[in-house]
Amino acid sequence: MKPIESFELPSPSKVNYLNAVYGLKSWLLTKDHKRIALLYLGSITFFFFIGGIYALMIRLELLTPSGDFLESTTYNKVFTQHGIIMIFFFLIPSIPATLGNFLIPMMIGAKDLAFPRINLLSWYVYLAGGIITIYALLAGGVDTGWTFYTPFSTTFSNSYVVATGLGIFINGFSSILTGLNFIVTIHTMRAPGMTWFRMPLFCWSHYATSLIMILGTPVIAITVLLLAFERVSGVGIFNPKLGGDPVLFQHMFWFYSHPAVYIMVLPGMGVISELIANFSRKNIFGYSFVAFSSIAIAVFGFLVWGHHMFVTPQSVYAGMIFSFLSFAVAIPSAIKVFNWTATLYKSSISYDTPMLYALGFIGLFTIGGMTGLFLASLATDVHLSDTYFVVAHFHYIMVGGALMAYLGGLHYWWPKMTGRMYPEGWGRFGALVVFVGFNLTFLPQFIAGYIGMPRRYHAYPPEFQVYNVLSTAGASILGFGMLIPAVYFVWSMRYGKHAEANPWHLPGLEWRTQSPPPTENFEQTPIVTWDAYEFAPPEETEVVGKFHGEVERAS
Amino acid sequence: MSEHIVSVRVYITIFLVLLVGTALTVWAAFVDFPFGLNTIIAMAIAVTKATFVVLYFMHVRYSTRLVWVIVGSALFWMGIMFAFTFADYFTRSRLSIGT
Numbered sequence: 245m246k247p248i249e250s251f252e253l254p255s256p257s258k259v260n261y262l263n264a265v266y267g268l269k270s271w272l273l274t275k276d277h278k279r280i281a282l283l284y285l286g287s288i289t290f291f292f293f294i295g296g297i298y299a300l301m302i303r304l305e306l307l308t309p310s311g312d313f314l315e316s317t318t319y320n321k322v323f324t325q326h327g328i329i330m331i332f333f334f335l336i337p338s339i340p341a342t343l344g345n346f347l348i349p350m351m352i353g354a355k356d357l358a359f360p361r362i363n364l365l366s367w368y369v370y371l372a373g374g375i376i377t378i379y380a381l382l383a384g385g386v387d388t389g390w391t392f393y394t395p396f397s398t399t400f401s402n403s404y405v406v407a408t409g410l411g412i413f414i415n416g417f418s419s420i421l422t423g424l425n426f427i428v429t430i431h432t433m434r435a436p437g438m439t440w441f442r443m444p445l446f447c448w449s450h451y452a453t454s455l456i457m458i459l460g461t462p463v464i465a466i467t468v469l470l471l472a473f474e475r476v477s478g479v480g481i482f483n484p485k486l487g488g489d490p491v492l493f494q495h496m497f498w499f500y501s502h503p504a505v506y507i508m509v510l511p512g513m514g515v516i517s518e519l520i521a522n523f524s525r526k527n528i529f530g531y532s533f534v535a536f537s538s539i540a541i542a543v544f545g546f547l548v549w550g551h552h553m554f555v556t557p558q559s560v561y562a563g564m565i566f567s568f569l570s571f572a573v574a575i576p577s578a579i580k581v582f583n584w585t586a587t588l589y590k591s592s593i594s595y596d597t598p599m600l601y602a603l604g605f606i607g608l609f610t611i612g613g614m615t616g617l618f619l620a621s622l623a624t625d626v627h628l629s630d631t632y633f634v635v636a637h638f639h640y641i642m643v644g645g646a647l648m649a650y651l652g653g654l655h656y657w658w659p660k661m662t663g664r665m666y667p668e669g670w671g672r673f674g675a676l677v678v679f680v681g682f683n684l685t686f687l688p689q690f691i692a693g694y695i696g697m698p699r700r701y702h703a704y705p706p707e708f709q710v711y712n713v714l715s716t717a718g719a720s721i722l723g724f725g726m727l728i729p730a731v732y733f734v735w736s737m738r739y740g741k742h743a744e745a746n747p748w749h750l751p752g753l754e755w756r757t758q759s760p761p762p763t764e765n766f767e768q769t770p771i772v773t774w775d776a777y778e779f780a781p782p783e784e785t786e787v788v789g790k791f792h793g794e795v796e797r798a799s
Numbered sequence: 800m801s802e803h804i805v806s807v808r809v810y811i812t813i814f815l816v817l818l819v820g821t822a823l824t825v826w827a828a829f830v831d832f833p834f835g836l837n838t839i840i841a842m843a844i845a846v847t848k849a850t851f852v853v854l855y856f857m858h859v860r861y862s863t864r865l866v867w868v869i870v871g872s873a874l875f876w877m878g879i880m881f882a883f884t885f886a887d888y889f890t891r892s893r894l895s896i897g898t
């Protein structure tokens with residue numbers, strides 16, 4: 245077996261990226277990708293709480309059939325603001341800007357991203373967009389739905405559409421900058437020996453995500469700009485009365501926003517590939533298929549947006565093409581699910597907290613994806629469109645998928661990021677509570693939607709109440725479940741056990757440096773001579789799942 | 800990054816070309832062309848102007864092939880957006896259900 249020279253346990257050192265320099269200025273002007281990742285972590289957590297408060301208000305209102313808790317107009321604002329905050333200010337930046345920022349340079353053996361200053365700039369741009377949006381919410385809010393459909397948004401809504409649009413416009417640039425940084429970094433900064441096909445799949449999925457960020461985000465920017473332009477100046481673009489076309493808005497909006505759903509879930513798929521391979525101590529089944537399926541999703545994801553427009557005057561021919569292509573784009577997602585499952589086969593699985601989230605992801609993402617196919621069928625969509633079925637569908641993917649992956653990844657890399665361990669028992673307990681709470685929240689919504697409960701109404705006929713009571717009960721459990729990690733993560737930063745360099749005993753480069761890493765990540769540039777998940781086959785060692793570096797050291 | 804220095808003369812020439820383009824656009828807006836050509840003419844002028852901006856102000860003309868590939872793929876992506884959108888608009892009248 246080839247020896248792995250560069251695998252030497254790092255000499256324990258007290259200096260790391262967290263304590264190398266002190267003071268507020270050292271954080272606010274940092275160019276260290278790891279510190280910027282933590283800045284992002286703090287800010288997206290803040291937005292997640294705001295979005296969560298809106299979610300709480302929605303579930304409280306829907307507890308009873310009558311609209312007794314919120315006025316209908318207030319309710320419109322609440323679900324709109326929930327969607328805008330959660331999508332644009334939490335889910336889109338979540339994994340890339342925190343875990344991706346922290347880990348991509350470490351995984352490929354680089355000292356930092358290609359453009360550290362642009363990285364910092366992206367955080368400030370994100371904050372600027374966030375502050376403007378929060379201003380819009382405080383000034384009076386916005387009630388158009390996160391989709392800003394015209395002509396309501398351009399002509400009839402009396403809310404702060406332009407200010408919110410400006411916030412989203414600005415925020416988009418932070419996404420573009422992050423994507424640009426990742427692409428250039430992955431192309432140019434890989435350590436010697438780190439070939440494309442030795443990269444962890446996390447990097448492949450972030451590469452694919454970055455492509456969408458760069459190619460798609462400018463379109464949403466232009467679209468909200470046109471919307472604001474029509475609203476302010478009265479030039480007819482989307483308003484039929486002025487010679488415009490409201491369906492044109494939907495084309496432009498979904499040209500970005502369908503690919504954007506993959507911006508939200510692709511990084512999560514990258515996390516899951518890491519977790520499944522590493523916690524089952526086995527090379528991933530069909531590495532190159534999993535890698536290229538990310539690229540396929542990024543490319544083909546741009547060709548299906550019309551499935552959001554089946555009940556508009558969109559031509560039936562276009563609808564048929566979009567429906568067919570939507571089925572086609574499910575194939576690369578299915579490849580991933582099958583390959584993860586095949587990886588588990590005959591492996592040595594350990595059920596640590598991150599793995600629990602990963603196993604949850606596989607099931608929940610599959611449910612979310614399969615119900616997407618119901619919606620992508622022309623005829624069934626007429627029945628299901630704009631019902632709670634759609635709400636359940638995308639929450640299964642965005643919460644059951646992307647958020648679970650984010651939490652799993654956060655647990656997995658927490659020892660590396662902070663140098664502390666979280667309490668494993670509480671971790672597993674929290675993961676189970678989140679899983680149960682999630683399903684109780686969203687499974688009833690499939691049924692309610694299927695039997696006809698529309699989305700975006702504050703009152704509903706009494707026969708839907710039982711599903712809504714279940715859902716609100718589930719949401720309480722889910723909320724409680726997510727407070728558990730929030731509490732012990734904060735606790736662990738001070739009181740947690742100190743983490744070793746490689747607490748999970750894994751081959752990845754990020755584990756071959758101290759925890760937390762030094763500012764320049766590695767003491768010397770690593771030379772890579774192994775594949776991403778190169779665990780020794782069982783016959784080479786008595787201990788199943790040792791990886792090559794360890795085998796050599798032991799023998 | 801290409802080190803090519805573009806002379807001030809080129810910049811001024813392109814600027815003047817853009818001004819002429821703007822004047823043409825305004826003029827064309829007040830003429831009633833046959834066969835509904837107005838839109839096509841306005842778009843043609845706009846595309847020409849944009850091409851000058853990309854080639855000279857954004858230095859693409861003096862850049863490496865890689866940059867050309869990037870610009871090309873961005874245009875291709877925009878082509879996807881137009882193609883599929885028109886796939887809707889141009890086939891709407893072909894089949895009408897329920898009307």
Ligand code: HEM
Nearest residue numbers: 505509551552570574613616617619620629630634638641
């Ligand atoms: C992979 C991650 C996915 C995410 C994050 C996602 C997310 C979403 C979101 C946010 C919506 C609601 C949009 C709205 O009306 O406000 C939605 C609707 C829809 N999704 Fe997905 N989706 C995903 C996968 C899929 C897949 C794989 C398909 C089909 C192949 C699909 C098909 C649909 C359809 C047809 C609708 C429109 C339903 C309607 O409003 O009539 N989705 N999805």
Ligand SMILES: [Cu+2]
Nearest residue numbers: 502549551552
């Ligand atoms: Cu979609």
